[in-house]
Amino acid sequence: MNILIVDDTEANRKLLSWILEDDGHTVIEAVNGQEGVDIFKSESPDLVLMDVMMPIMDGFEATKTIREYLGDTHVPIIFLTALSDDASLAKCLSIGGDDFLSKPINEQVLQAKIKAHSRIRDLNEELNNQKVELEKLHLLTEREHEIAKSVFEKAMGASLRDCTNTRHYISPATTFNGDILLSAPSPSGGLYVILADFTGHGLPAAIGALPLSQTFYDCTVAGDSVSDIARKLNRSLEGFLPDFMFAAAAVLEMNGDGSRVTFWAGGLPDILITDSEGKLKETIISSHMPLGVLEDSEFEREVTIRHPEPGDRFYVYTDGITESLNPKGDMYGDDRMQALFDGTQSDPFTKLIYDIKTFRGDLDQNDDITVIELICSPVELEAEEHTEAPKQGKLPWTLNMSLGPEALLGTSPVSQVIDMMGASPGVSEHKDYLHTVMSELFSNALEHGVLGLSSQLKLTEDGYLDYYTQREERLNELKEGNVTINVSFEVDEKHGQLTVQFSDSGKGFDVNNLRKSDEDDSFGRGVSLIDTLCDSVEYNDTGTSVTVTYTLGKTI
Amino acid sequence: MPVESALSSDNKELTISIVGRFDFELVQEFRSAYAEKKDVIYTIDMRATEHMDSSALGMLLNMRKTLGESAKISIVNCRPQIKKILTISRFDKKFNIE
Numbered sequence: 001m002n003i004l005i006v007d008d009t010e011a012n013r014k015l016l017s018w019i020l021e022d023d024g025h026t027v028i029e030a031v032n033g034q035e036g037v038d039i040f041k042s043e044s045p046d047l048v049l050m051d052v053m054m055p056i057m058d059g060f061e062a063t064k065t066i067r068e069y070l071g072d073t074h075v076p077i078i079f080l081t082a083l084s085d086d087a088s089l090a091k092c093l094s095i096g097g098d099d100f101l102s103k104p105i106n107e108q109v110l111q112a113k114i115k116a117h118s119r120i121r122d123l124n125e126e127l128n129n130q131k132v133e134l135e136k137l138h139l140l141t142e143r144e145h146e147i148a149k150s151v152f153e154k155a156m157g158a159s160l161r162d163c164t165n166t167r168h169y170i171s172p173a174t175t176f177n178g179d180i181l182l183s184a185p186s187p188s189g190g191l192y193v194i195l196a197d198f199t200g201h202g203l204p205a206a207i208g209a210l211p212l213s214q215t216f217y218d219c220t221v222a223g224d225s226v227s228d229i230a231r232k233l234n235r236s237l238e239g240f241l242p243d244f245m246f247a248a249a250a251v252l253e254m255n256g257d258g259s260r261v262t263f264w265a266g267g268l269p270d271i272l273i274t275d276s277e278g279k280l281k282e283t284i285i286s287s288h289m290p291l292g293v294l295e296d297s298e299f300e301r302e303v304t305i306r307h308p309e310p311g312d313r314f315y316v317y318t319d320g321i322t323e324s325l326n327p328k329g330d331m332y333g334d335d336r337m338q339a340l341f342d343g344t345q346s347d348p349f350t351k352l353i354y355d356i357k358t359f360r361g362d363l364d365q366n367d368d369i370t371v372i373e374l375i376c377s378p379v380e381l382e383a384e385e386h387t388e389a390p391k392q393g394k395l396p397w398t399l400n401m402s403l404g405p406e407a408l409l410g411t412s413p414v415s416q417v418i419d420m421m422g423a424s425p426g427v428s429e430h431k432d433y434l435h436t437v438m439s440e441l442f443s444n445a446l447e448h449g450v451l452g453l454s455s456q457l458k459l460t461e462d463g464y465l466d467y468y469t470q471r472e473e474r475l476n477e478l479k480e481g482n483v484t485i486n487v488s489f490e491v492d493e494k495h496g497q498l499t500v501q502f503s504d505s506g507k508g509f510d511v512n513n514l515r516k517s518d519e520d521d522s523f524g525r526g527v528s529l530i531d532t533l534c535d536s537v538e539y540n541d542t543g544t545s546v547t548v549t550y551t552l553g554k555t556i
Numbered sequence: 557m558p559v560e561s562a563l564s565s566d567n568k569e570l571t572i573s574i575v576g577r578f579d580f581e582l583v584q585e586f587r588s589a590y591a592e593k594k595d596v597i598y599t600i601d602m603r604a605t606e607h608m609d610s611s612a613l614g615m616l617l618n619m620r621k622t623l624g625e626s627a628k629i630s631i632v633n634c635r636p637q638i639k640k641i642l643t644i645s646r647f648d649k650k651f652n653i654e
Contacts, residue, residue, distance in 0.1 A: 188603060188633040223603045223633070225573060227562060255632060255654050287565055302565040305599075432607070432637035439579070439609045461618045465587070468580045468611075525645050526610030532644045 001025045001118055004045035006036035006062060007080065008054045012103075016049060016080075019107055020114075033057025037065045047117060048077040050097070052088075060095050067096035074124035076117035080105065145175060145203070152176070152209055164380045165191055165254070168372040169353050171320075171365060178205025179318050179370035180247075182213055184220035189256030191379045192220045192229070195372055196249035196291065197268065197318040205368075208247055208292075211240045226253045227301035230264040230291070234299050237292030246292035250316050258376040261314060264303045266290045269319050270334065272341060276311030279343030308376040315341075320369035321352075327361050349373045397424065399487040405478040408446060414438045417485060424489060426496050426552050434498070434550065437533050440526035441502045441546060442483065447471055449504030449544060450481040455524060481505040496552040501545065508542035559585040563593070573601040578608035578615075586615050590623070598623070603633035613645050620650050630654060 003025050007013050017027045028043050030036040034057040040048065048066070052059040063077050079092040079100040092100045098120075099113055168181055178198040186192055194216050198205040215236040219229040230251050237247060248267030254260070265271060267290030270283040288300050308314075324332040340348045340355065352371065399420060403413060418435050422428040447453045451474045457467040486501040531537055534548040559582055561572045572589045574582065590598060600616075602608075620629065630652040631642065642653055 186603075186633070188635065190633070225571075225601060225603060257654060260630075260632065260654065301562070303562070303571075304566065305564045305569045305571075432635075433640070435607055436609065436637070436641060439607070443609065443611070458614060461587075461622055464614060464618055465583055468583050471580070525613040529610060529641060529644055 001046040001114070002028070002043070003114075004028045004030060004036065004040060004043065004048045006030045006033065006048065006054070006059065007051040008032055009051070012051070012080070012105075016105065016110075019105075019110060023111060023114075025114075033059060033062030033065075036062045037069075040066050041069065046075065046121060047114065048075065049101075050077055050079050052079055052081045052083060052092070060091065063096045073128065074121060076121055078113060078117065148203065148206075149175060152206055163191070165258070165375050165377060166193065166372055167349055167375075169349075169370070171369040173320070173365045173368050174202045176203045176206035177209075177368050177370075178202065179320065179368040180209045180212055181370050181372055182216055184217060185379070185381050186220060186253060186256075187223035189379060191254045191374075191381070192216075193252045193254075193316070193372060193374060194229075194233075194249060195268070195316050195318065195370060196247040197320075197368070197370070198247045199245050204245070208237060208241055208245065211236045212247065212291075225303075226251050226262045226264050227303050230266075230288075230303075231296070231299050231301050234291045234294065235296045238295060241292050246290040248286070248290040248318070250286065252314065252316070252374065254374060254376065254379065257378045258310065259307060261306050261308060261374070261376065262303050263306075264288065264301070265316075269317060269322050272315040272338070273306065273308065274313045274315070274341050274348070275309065275343075276313070277343045278313070278341055278345050278348040280338060280341040281312070282306075283338070310377055312376040314374040314376070315349075315371065316374070317371035318367075318369060320365075320367040321356060321371060323367060324356050324360055324369070325363060325366055326359050327363050332356060332359050395424075396488070396490050398489070400485070402482050402484040404482045405480065408450065408478065408481075408483065409475055412439070412442065414442050417487070421487060421489075421498075426491075427489070427498070430550070430552055433533050437530055437548065437550065438500070440530050441500065441548070442485075444526060444546070445483045445502045445504040445506075446475075448509045449506030450478070450483060451475060452506055498550045498552065499547065500550065501547045503545040506544060508544040510543060557585075558582055559589050561589040561593075563596070567596070569597045569599060571599045571601050573604060575604040576606055578602075578605050578612040580609075580611035580615075582612075583615060587618070590619055598627060598629040600629070600631045601633055602631060602635070602638055605635070605638055608638055608641060613641070613647070616647065616651070628652070 003020055005013050005016050005027060008031055013029050017029065020027050028039055028045060030039045032054045036048070036050065037057070050059040050063055059079060066077065076098045077096065079097045080103060081088065081092065081100055082103040083089065084102065089100055098117060101110060101113060166183060170177065170179065170181060172179070178200060180194070180196045183191060183193045196212055198208045212233060215233050216229065219232055224232070233249070233251070250263055250265040250268050250271065252261060252263040263271070265284070265286035266288030268286045270285050272280060273282045273284070274280050284304060287302070294300070322332055322334055322337060337352065340352055345351045356369065399417070407413065414435065418431055418438060421434065422431045427434070448455070451471060453467060453471060453474070457463045457470070482505050484503045488499045490497050530548060534550050536549045537546065539546045558575045559572065560575070561570055563570055570590065570593045623629065631647070632654040634642065634653065639653065642648070647653060
C-alpha cells in the first residue's frame with residue numbers, strides 16, 4: 001500500500017516509515033496539514049496517518065479538506081494523537097477520521113489497524129465499482145427499453161386508430177403492455193379485431209406482440225377466416241413462446257354491413273353483447289384454451305357466430321378489468337361490471353373506464369387493462385389513397401389458337417389465355433370479368449359444341465352430376481374435334497376494345513332455346529352472364545361460332 | 557381442400573368455405589359439404605373464392621332446391637367480381653348475399 005504520513009516531528013515520521021516499509025508498504029511524508037493535503041492530491045495514497053497538532057494547518061483541518069476533495073471515494077484516515085481525553089478522540093472521528101492511534105505508537109496495533117482499514121478500503125472500492133457497473137447497466141437497460149418500445153409502437157401503430165365501429169381503452173401497468181389490441185379491414189369490406197392478453201405483464205409479456213401482430217396482419221391482408229387466423233396465431237405462438245407463456249385472446253370478424261360477427265375466444269373473460277341502449281343481451285364464455293398452449297394438431301378451431309341487430313355492441317376485455325383491486329383488497333369482478341349494462345347508462349363504455357379508476361382509488365394498477373367496444377353497423381374505414389397507374393401506349397394485337405383433343409383434355413386453357421391477354425396494358429384490370437366471359441364461352445363451345453352435351457340433363461340434381469360425369473367420359477374418349485379462339489385488341493384514343501370469337505367443331509346448338517331457361521333452372525346461367533358483361537354478343541346461324549365485344553376503360 | 561365445412565361451436569351454423577376456383581370440378585365435394593347436415597343455418601364463405609362460373613351458379617341453385625325454400629342460406633365475403641356475377645344472375649332473390 002501507498003501510505004501518506006503527515007506529522008511535523010521528524011522522529012515520528014522516521015519511526016513509522018521504518019515500520020511500514022519493513023512490512024512492504026511505500027511511504028510518502030508531509031510535514032504539516034497543508035503539505036499533507038497537497039501531496040494527497042498529487043499522489044493519491046491508499047491510506048493516511050495524520051498527526052493532530054501541526055503548524056500551518058492542523059490534522060482536523062487537513063482531514064476535512066481531504067474528505068471534501070474525495071467525495072464518495074473512500075480512503076482511510078487514521079489519527080495519530082497524544083491527546084487522550086474523550087472529547088478530542090470523538091472529534092477525530094466526527095471530523096472525518098476513521099480511527100485513531102495513541103502515541104507512543106504500538107507497532108502491533110499499528111499493523112493490525114492498517115490491515116483492518118485496508119480491508120474496509122478494498123470492500124469500499126468493490127462497492128463503488130459495482131455501483132458504477134450498476135449505473136451503466138441501468139442506463140443500458142433504459143436505452144434498450146426505449147428501442148424495444150419504439151419497435152412495439154411501430155409494430156402495432158396503425159392498429160390503434162378507432163373507426164366509427166370501435167372504441168377502445170388501453171392502460172398498461174408498466175411501460176410495456178402485455179395486452180395487444182389490433183384491428184384491420186377485411187378484403188370484403190368488413191373488420192377484423194384481435195385482443196390478446198399475454199401471461200404476466202411488462203417486457204417479457206410484450207415480446208409475444210411481435211409474432212402475434214405480424215401473423216395477424218398477414219392473415220387479414222389475405223382475408224383469412226377467423227378460425228384460420230386463430231389457428232395460425234396459435235401455431236406461431238406455440239413455436240415462438242416458451243411453454244409457460246401463452247396468450248388469452250379473442251379474434252373477431254364483423255362483415256361489411258355489421259350484420260354478422262364471427263369470433264374465436266380462448267381464455268378471456270366473458271364477451272358481453274348488448275343492444276343499442278346498452279342493455280345486456282348475452283354473455284359468451286371463452287370456450288377455448290388460450291393461444292400458444294395446444295399443439296397445432298390438437299387445436300380447436302370452432303368459431304361462434306352471432307347475427308346482431310343494428311347498433312348492438314360487443315365488449316371484449318382483459319381480466320385486468322375484472323381483477324382490478326381496491327385499497328381494501330376486493331376485486332372489481334364480473335357482477336360490478338355487468339351491472340353497468342342494465343340499459344340505464346347513457347354511455348356504459350365511458351362509465352366503465354371511470355368506474356374502474358374510481359374503484360382502484362390511489363392503488364397502483366396491478367395488471368394491464370384493455371377493453372374494446374365493437375359497434376354493429378356498416379363498417380366505415382378511411383378510404384385508402386388510390387394511385388392511378390400511369391397511362392401507357394397501347395398497341396393492337398391478335399391472338400389465335402386452335403385446341404385439339406389433347407389440349408382440351410387437360411385443365412381449362414382459359415387461365416392461360418387470360419394471362420396472355422392480361423400482359424397487355426389496359427387489359428389486366430379487367431382480368432376477373434374477362435375470366436368469367438372466357439370461361440363461359442369456352443364451356444359452351446366444349447360442352448355443347450365439341451362434346452354434344454345437352455343442358456336438359458342439368459334439370460335435376462342427379463342429372464347435374466351426371467352431366468359432369470358424362471363431360472369427363474366424353475372428353476377422355478375424344479378423338480377429333482377442336483375449339484378455336486381468336487382474340488383481337490384494338491385501340492382508339494379513348495379506349496380499347498376486345499373482340500373474342502369462339503368456334504367449335506360441333507354440330508351447333510339452338511341458341512334461342514338456351515336463352516329461354518328461367519331463373520330457377522340450374523343451367524343457362526352462363527349465357528346471361530355473357531350478355532351482361534359484354535357489349536355485344538352474336539352467334540352464327542348454326543350455333544357453332546360466337547363473337548363478343550368487350551370495351552376496356554368503361555366502368556363496370 | 558378447396559371445399560371445407562365447419563360447424564359453429566353451438567352446432568347451429570354450418571360454414572362452407574370455397575378456396576380458389578368454384579366450378580364444376582367441385583360438384584361432388586360441394587354437394588357432400590351440405591348434404592349431411594340438416595336444420596342448420598348455412599353460410600357459404602367466398603372470401604377465398606377467386607373465380608366462379610355458371611356451373612357454380614347451378615350448384616348453388618341445386619343446393620337451394622335440395623334444402624328447400626325455407627332453409628337459411630347466406631353467401632358471404634364475396635369479392636367484387638363474384639358479387640357481380642351473383643347479382644347479374646339475380647341470386648339475391650334466392651340467397652342472402654352479404
